[in-house]
Amino acid sequence: xxxxxxxxxxxxxxxxxxxxxxxxxxxxxxxxxxxxxxxxxxxxxxxxxxxxxxxxxxxxxxxxxxxxxxxxxxxxxxxxxxxxxxxxxxxxxxxxxxxxxxxxxxxxxxxxxxxxxxxxxxxxxxxxxxxxxxxxxxxxxxxxxxxxxxxxxxxxxxxxxxxxxxxxxxxxxxxxxxxxxxxxxxxxxxxxxxxxxxxxxxxxxxxxxxxxxxxxxxxxxxxxxxxxxxxxxxxxxxxxxxxxxxxxxxxxxxxxxx
Amino acid sequence: xxxxxxxxxxxxxxxxxxxxxxxxxxxxxxxxxxxxxxxxxxxxxxxxxxxxxxxxxxxxxxxxxxxxxxxxxxxxxxxxxxxxxxxxxxxxxxxxxx
Amino acid sequence: xxxxxxxxxxxxxxxxxxxxxxxxxxxxxxxxxxxxxxxxxxxxxxxxxxxxxxxxxxxxxxxxxxxxxxxxxxxxxxxxxxxxxxxxxxxxxxxxxxxxxxxxxxxxxxxxxxxxxxxxxxxxxxxxxxxxxxxxxxxxxxxxxxxxxxxxxxxxxxxxxxxxxxxxxxxxxxxxxxxxxxxxxxxxxxxxxxxxxxxxxxxxxxxxxxxxxxxxxxxxxxxxxxxxxxxxxxxxxxxxxxxxxxxxxxxxxxxxxxxxxxxxxxxxxxxxxxxxxxxxxxxxxxxxxxxxxxxxxxxxxxxxxxxxxxxxxxxxxxxxxxxxxxxxxxxxxxxxxxxxxxxxxxxxxxxxxxxxxxxxxxxxxxxxxxxxxxxxxx
Numbered sequence: 001x002x003x004x005x006x007x008x009x010x011x012x013x014x015x016x017x018x019x020x021x022x023x024x025x026x027x028x029x030x031x032x033x034x035x036x037x038x039x040x041x042x043x044x045x046x047x048x049x050x051x052x053x054x055x056x057x058x059x060x061x062x063x064x065x066x067x068x069x070x071x072x073x074x075x076x077x078x079x080x081x082x083x084x085x086x087x088x089x090x091x092x093x094x095x096x097x098x099x100x101x102x103x104x105x106x107x108x109x110x111x112x113x114x115x116x117x118x119x120x121x122x123x124x125x126x127x128x129x130x131x132x133x134x135x136x137x138x139x140x141x142x143x144x145x146x147x148x149x150x151x152x153x154x155x156x157x158x159x160x161x162x163x164x165x166x167x168x169x170x171x172x173x174x175x176x177x178x179x180x181x182x183x184x185x186x187x188x189x190x191x192x193x194x195x196x197x198x199x200x201x202x203x204x205x206x207x208x209x210x211x212x213x214x215x216x217x218x219x220x221x222x223x224x225x226x227x228x229x230x231x232x233x234x235x236x237x238x239x240x241x242x243x244x245x246x247x248x249x250x251x252x253x254x255x256x257x258x
Numbered sequence: 259x260x261x262x263x264x265x266x267x268x269x270x271x272x273x274x275x276x277x278x279x280x281x282x283x284x285x286x287x288x289x290x291x292x293x294x295x296x297x298x299x300x301x302x303x304x305x306x307x308x309x310x311x312x313x314x315x316x317x318x319x320x321x322x323x324x325x326x327x328x329x330x331x332x333x334x335x336x337x338x339x340x341x342x343x344x345x346x347x348x349x350x351x352x353x354x355x356x
Numbered sequence: 357x358x359x360x361x362x363x364x365x366x367x368x369x370x371x372x373x374x375x376x377x378x379x380x381x382x383x384x385x386x387x388x389x390x391x392x393x394x395x396x397x398x399x400x401x402x403x404x405x406x407x408x409x410x411x412x413x414x415x416x417x418x419x420x421x422x423x424x425x426x427x428x429x430x431x432x433x434x435x436x437x438x439x440x441x442x443x444x445x446x447x448x449x450x451x452x453x454x455x456x457x458x459x460x461x462x463x464x465x466x467x468x469x470x471x472x473x474x475x476x477x478x479x480x481x482x483x484x485x486x487x488x489x490x491x492x493x494x495x496x497x498x499x500x501x502x503x504x505x506x507x508x509x510x511x512x513x514x515x516x517x518x519x520x521x522x523x524x525x526x527x528x529x530x531x532x533x534x535x536x537x538x539x540x541x542x543x544x545x546x547x548x549x550x551x552x553x554x555x556x557x558x559x560x561x562x563x564x565x566x567x568x569x570x571x572x573x574x575x576x577x578x579x580x581x582x583x584x585x586x587x588x589x590x591x592x593x594x595x596x597x598x599x600x601x602x603x604x605x606x607x608x609x610x611x612x613x614x615x616x617x618x619x620x621x622x623x624x625x626x627x628x629x630x631x632x633x634x635x636x637x638x639x640x641x642x643x644x645x646x647x648x649x650x651x652x653x654x655x656x657x658x659x660x661x662x663x664x665x666x667x668x669x670x671x672x673x674x675x676x677x678x679x680x681x682x683x684x685x686x687x688x689x690x691x692x693x694x695x696x697x698x699x700x701x702x703x704x705x706x707x708x709x710x711x712x713x714x715x716x717x718x719x720x721x722x723x724x725x726x727x728x729x730x731x732x733x734x
Contacts, residue, residue: 066729071633073727106637113635124630128377133370138634140366143359146260185634261372262365265651272658279665283694286669290693293521294412300522302416304470305453305552307583309410310487310527313466314684316457319528320468322578322586323421323550325430342682345597346590 017047017193017224018068019097023077025063037063038074039249045226046242047082047192050219052235053228055246061228062121062197064246068226069195070100070112077101081111113138117186119196123178125170125185131157132166135185142189149188156184160214176207183214193224200231208233215239312342321346367640371647386652389612392605393660393708394667399601400700401668402676403591405692410587413525418552420561421453421578422568432547437572441553444567446560452548454537458502458530465491465685469530471537480536481515487527489517491686505542512536520689527688553577597679609708613715616649625723632728641724642717649716653709660708661701669694 025038038060045051045068053061066072067079080097100108112118125134132153139149157163160180165173170181179199186194194215200208208231216239218225229235235243245253300306308320317324375382422441424433435452442450454471467488475483484494494500494514504510518526537543555564558580565577591598620628628641636644667673672691681687 063729071727072729109632109635109637112633118633120633124633126627126630129370129373133373137370137631138636140370141363141636141640143361143363143366145362146366189635260365260369261376262368265368265372269654269658272655272662275662276658279662279694280696280698283696286694294409294693296519297413297522297525298416300518300526301413303474304472304526304529304531305418305451306470306525307414307417307421307578309414309524309587310468310485310529310688311524311680312682312684313468313528313686314682315466319457319466321590322583323423323430325428342680342684345680346586 017082018045019043019080020064020068021078021080023064023067023074023079025060025067025072026075029075037249038067041077041246041249041251043244043251045224047224048219048222049241050215050225050227050239051242051244052240053226053244053246054230054235056230058248059246060249061246063249065118065195065197065226065228069116069118070108071118073101081115113142114189115191115193117189117191117194119179119182119186119194119199121198121201123182125178125181127171128169130167131162131170131173131181134170134181135188137188138185139188153184153188156187160184175202176210179203179207179211191223193226194218196225196227196229198229198231199227200229200234205233212237212239312346314342318342318346363640364643367643368647368651371644371651374644375648375651382652385612386656388608389652389656389708389712390660390663392608393656393704394664395601396605397661397664397701397704398667398673398676399591399598400704401664401696402673402692404697404700405668405695407587407590408695409524409693411584414584414587417580417583418451419555419558419580420553420565421583422551422553423576423578424550424572424574425576426574432544433550433575435546435548437575438548438551440571441551441568444564444571446555446557446564447553448556449554451552451554453550453552454534454543455549456541456543460492461503463491463685465528467528467530467686469532469537469540471534472531473534475531477531477533477536478513478515479533480510480512481532482512482536483516483518483529483531484514485518485522485526485529486520487523487686487688488530489514490689502540504540510540521691523688524690527690528686609711613711616712616715616719618719620719620723624720628720628723629726629728632724632726638724642720645717645720645724646713649713650709653712657705657708661704665694665696668692 020041020043023038023041024036026034026036028034041060041064053064055061063072067074078099078101081100082097100111103111126137132150135153135156136149139152154163154166157166160183162173162177162180162184165177165181170178173181179202196215199211203211212234215225215227219239227234234240243253244251307322310319312318422433422437424431424437433452438450438452441447456469458467458469459465460467465488477483482500484500488494492500494517496514496516498514500512500514502510502512512532518529532540538545553564553568555561561579561581565579568575568577631641631644632638667675669692672689677687
């Protein structure tokens, strides 16, 4: 597989970045409505690739994404992360592998902030504040100087063609514009992994095509991309390197697509 | 300007103002020493016993000289004077044994 | 730049943006909060300054005042008692006081009339307090008409007016000579209103008072410390108007806190979930809620206290005038010397800032510690 060589690409060979080992996630354990969203999933996500999780709703795609994105802990199993960029954890070498399942919340949050950029299905922007502030929000707790963050945010808005909305409230934007704000927000901390949950669910064909273009640019920059989608426009795209099919919380087919 | 800058400036300004106010109190007190001294002189010369705060009734004007029972002082139907009666309660020493 | 400081500043930025989303609600909350702090602080400052000035000035009151009671009511005291009281060991002086009240029907005001021969008064002249001058619009040299005991009008000339600064002690005073006092009221000779007794050793006051009562059982001595304690108990929190004000303030604070303490709305919980999912830690969220609460309570406290200080010490607590004036026609215009009790101020601070801030943080605790994906699913 040819890897792009533009932009900020890590200088390693293609190595696995995220490894899941027999990961299970159950909700309401012990109660009568116990429900297992993810069952015994083992997976390897390769760096610099576009991986798509395909499957109907309820197949556990979203849960898997939240587990990988350090937003929840699995009930059992382990998730290993290769040091992604030097900002992930202090004192770690780039080649080290870290088990995030056992990390305390503080470090987990640090990783989530700097290594991952999450684009939610319902965008989850904060209502009532400006576009610019929404984009800068993930950088607030890092203590980084506001000038630098501000500059980066404005540049991102420019890249996605929404600079003119910088000081408008997010409530006033169209669906496509809101998604681009969500994407810009995901990028503010320069993450190396982009995770998108059903990104084209609320978009028409034209906007979905634009979204895939943006994904192509990320891939060219060397970012690792993980998308959960049951939209053929996404999982049949030429950009996709690996499609993982899921059903009822299990992986039924794990293939390197093309 | 950042919102936090505005907010913190405001708080610090108010804090400083409060600090200056409190700090200047001893100065103001010194300045009014003369006035208090002249009032003290009037009290001493005329042998006054009360402040001229509530002038509507005898026992509100001179609460320290008043009879033991402040209600019904003038007439059984003349109840306690409001609002001064609600502001000046009978002093505690009335309840003590002589 | 210190990254921890930057982090806090960023969180404050967002807290303020968050508050500004509901501008009308939060501004009116701030306004009402400030108003309550203003009222309470004004009361605290006013009472403290007034009591302080009362103490300072009334320190010069007579050591003891001896009244006489007849059938449970105050009655003039025979001058014959004077010698015998002066003869008691420890008494350094006994001076008869001649004073009373005069109701001025023309304006409906009560004046206090005092007789004194030590003020170099011309015959049929009076020295009046500046409050009297104000109420009757009198100047030096004007004539003032009184109704004598028999209804006859009697004219007095205003010899001088007491200084404006003396309003607190002498606003309603009218000083006249002993002779004029007796003539105006047909006051019986051989008696005085009461005696002002001075003693050599203040510690012997109680003993001397006991001796006086034993010798003259119809007398009632009032000690200086009892005079002072009267003014200690004015504006007591436990009674009358004060307790209504306090109750209203406490109720208001409870209402503010209740609005916060009854937990978060679903929208707020979702927002916390969003923040956590984009990389905010639990402590970040809690700081956010802390600053949301503190921004309002801190601003309200500072503004309220500063405004209260100006109100009481620059505007003579004019907003309280109606409450204090009551039914009186003559109300003293006095400017209080600034005096603040730092302990009371500290208590006010802890009462206004801490509970409100706590009730902003505590309900968010649970939401802030929940895993982000769980918060977002709900």
